[in-house]
Amino acid sequence: MLLRNAGTGGFELYGLSRNNIVTASFLGAVGLDWQFAGFGNFASLGQSDMILRNGNTGALQVYDIANNQITNSAALGTVGLDWQVGGFGNFSSRGTSDMIMGNTVSGGLQVYNIDHNQITGTAFLGAVGSDWRVSGVGNFSSMPGESDLIMRNATTGGLQVYNIANNAIVGSAFLGTVGLDWQFAGVAPVHGPGTSDLVLRNAIFGAFQVYNIANNQITGSASLGQVGLDWQLGGLTANPPAGALGGAGSTSQLVQAMAGFDGAAAGMSGAVPPADDTLQQPLLTTPQHG
Numbered sequence: 001m002l003l004r005n006a007g008t009g010g011f012e013l014y015g016l017s018r019n020n021i022v023t024a025s026f027l028g029a030v031g032l033d034w035q036f037a038g039f040g041n042f043a044s045l046g047q048s049d050m051i052l053r054n055g056n057t058g059a060l061q062v063y064d065i066a067n068n069q070i071t072n073s074a075a076l077g078t079v080g081l082d083w084q085v086g087g088f089g090n091f092s093s094r095g096t097s098d099m100i101m102g103n104t105v106s107g108g109l110q111v112y113n114i115d116h117n118q119i120t121g122t123a124f125l126g127a128v129g130s131d132w133r134v135s136g137v138g139n140f141s142s143m144p145g146e147s148d149l150i151m152r153n154a155t156t157g158g159l160q161v162y163n164i165a166n167n168a169i170v171g172s173a174f175l176g177t178v179g180l181d182w183q184f185a186g187v188a189p190v191h192g193p194g195t196s197d198l199v200l201r202n203a204i205f206g207a208f209q210v211y212n213i214a215n216n217q218i219t220g221s222a223s224l225g226q227v228g229l230d231w232q233l234g235g236l237t238a239n240p241p242a243g244a245l246g247g248a249g250s251t252s253q254l255v256q257a258m259a260g261f262d263g264a265a266a267g268m269s270g271a272v273p274p275a276d277d278t279l280q281q282p283l284l285t286t287p288q289h290g
Helices: 251-259
Strands: 002-004 010-017 020-029 034-040 049-054 059-066 069-078 083-089 098-103 108-115 118-127 132-138 148-153 158-165 168-177 182-188 197-202 207-214 217-226
Touching (some): 034 083, 098 132, 118 168
Antiparallel strands (some): 034 049, 083 098, 148 158, 197 207, 207 217
């Protein structure tokens, strides 16, 4: 677990085992204009590294983390602030942790391949309407090693999955529509090991609902219970990490849940208002499963 001090910018890393905190390490502090963007195997060493983004300049910086300490750092470059980090996954089909970004103006989607702490390739996936937002990365197609993208329409609540392989969209499917009072909470193997299930939370009641996704369709759904809205979601993750996310586990969902894509990630030193009828439409309408 990684926590950050909102006043000093300091990062504290906690090692968890058997439901207990077993280690605590201070990683250092960074200026608050640098915002957490995500985890992944960016150094290609099989570890969990961290990317920060500068909210003023758009610069991206990667930090390699091993044995509870930062072992290396590298600049990835700068991207305009109209591009927001969408998530991380194995989009290149090479088993690496790649980054996908979305343009808030044009709706364009761009994938960046990251290997050995540098961008080794980039590809334009296409453009979607500006009312579509990235809402999760996972293996929704059930194709081994694939990282797919879920997008949600901020006007209708519709959910669309895009299958991505070799830096290209190879398939697409509509999952259904959900009321806008239900907000993205994360993607994790809730149904079983290796699965990519979608978790939504009701912004009015605090209830959680999981949707099992396989072969680009909803295969089941269940309530996870309700938590008071004074409790805010930090994120969902899996141990061991899901291979479909290119070594990043479900940590990309942690970014999405915490930052809501509003954060833009270096020197390490120091909802859309629901319509009146959405309360009567709490769950996915098509397809609908018990």
